[in-house]
Amino acid sequence: MMRAETLRQRPALRGLVVGLGIALAWVVGAIGLQRNLQRACELREWPELSSCPVSDEAVPAQVRDLRARIAANPGDSASWLALALLSGQPGGVAPLDEAAVLATASRMAPQDPLPQRLQVSRALQREQWTLVVPGLVRLVQEQDDGGAMLVLAALVARPQARDALLAAVQPGTTWLEPVLRHLDAAGVPAVLAMPLVAKALPLKLISARTGQALMRSLKASGQWQEAQALWVVLVGGAVPLLFNGGFEQGFIADGFDWELRDEGPSKAGALIEQPALGERGRVLQVEFTGRPVAQPLVRQVLVLPPGSYGFAGDYMGRQMRTEQGLVWTFNCVAGDRELARTTALLDTQGQWHAMSVALTVPPDCRAVVLQLKAQLDSEALAGLRGQMSFDAFRLEAR
Helix, strand or coil, X not given: CCCHHHCCHHHHHHHHHHHHHHHHHHHHHHHHHHHHHHHHHHCCCCCCCXXXXXXXXXXXXXXXXXXXXHHHCCCCHHHHHHHHHHHCCXXXXXXXXHHHHHHHXXXXXXXXXXXXXXXXXXXXXXXXXXXXHHHHHHHHHHHCCHHHHHHHHHHCCCHHHHHHHXXXXXXXXXXXXXXXXXXXXXXXXXXXXXXXXXXXXXXXXXXXXHHHHHHHHHHHCCCHHHHHHHHHXXXXXXXXXXXXXXXXXXXXXXXXXXXXXXXXCCCCCEEEECCECHHHCECEEEEEECCCCCCCCEEEEECCCCEEEEEEEEEEEEEXXXXXXXXXXXXXXXXXXXXXXXXXXXXXXXXXXXXXXXXXXXXXXXXEEEEEEECCHHHHHHCCEEEEEEEEEEEEEC
8 A cells, every 4th residue: 555656755854854853962961961970070979980090998988978868868869879870880990881870870760751861862873773662652651752752753754663663552552642743743754654553543542633633644645545544444444435425424524524615604605514304314405695605615535446437416406596507526636637527406496306427537546526516617706596405425336
């Protein structure tokens, strides 16, 4: 389903630069830690952890001093850490072992995010993805660390990190949703996250809201097949070629349902509702107010394999004042090339009539839009009056 050759490499690269920029800040923090320790050694504010010489008497004195601090304040985590580090240093010279410092700091202060960030930055420099990703995940889940979210989002664009990211998608984890929300900020196309999403969906790790946001991003970037596959999962299984063709359900935003223009009643040239009409149940009703109408009035995007199809449905017009009426058209989303249109739909004096049309979807048409329009743009601009209703839409492969 994925087409790597069609992905936009520049946004992915930009996202990685952003994420690694944050990682670089963590590395700078590690360097700052080393310099602070060295300076503290010189001022005798910290155990002799640098390469400065240490007398045999200095270490016991420092140990006594640290124990005195701890006795006075058992919650002095800095003194506990210093004591643990000091006890592991060789006599005579105490070289600063950054890895040992970070490891001990993590043991002594397991909830402190700074040692965690520094350890991740060291692993990131070495591209040790099996250490980087779990470290970042922990920062996201335990610290709600925005920087870690952005780095993980950037790593989605790195094929080398994919296995580690997939391994981190486990039942009960909470890191993936915030990372998905940072994809745009990292400049990473949502389509690159689809392997993670595919693993997360059966585990119910992605909410409907996040799924809708992903579909919106995928549709905006022209990744129609991936967006439609996500839609099928979110609505709970197989769906017909034309969704909600009977208009019985409320419309679901950002998916592959009917889309309406977001206009207030005071400005709309067409008011669209779903009233219940006796045995027919709910229908799509369009009330024209005489104001200009924005085209199209209603639409649904369809992801159809190449081939021949037949469309049919019912319509009813009441007091429609129009010269050439309304029309449903099928167009390729790319280039707006028209594939088929119904005959003109005019007033029917309140009687239901049938309509139908055949169409052929060519191989180069990755998505098709079915849309309702006024047949004449000039009528849409001038405004129409009357009411048109629709029901029982069906689309079948031939």
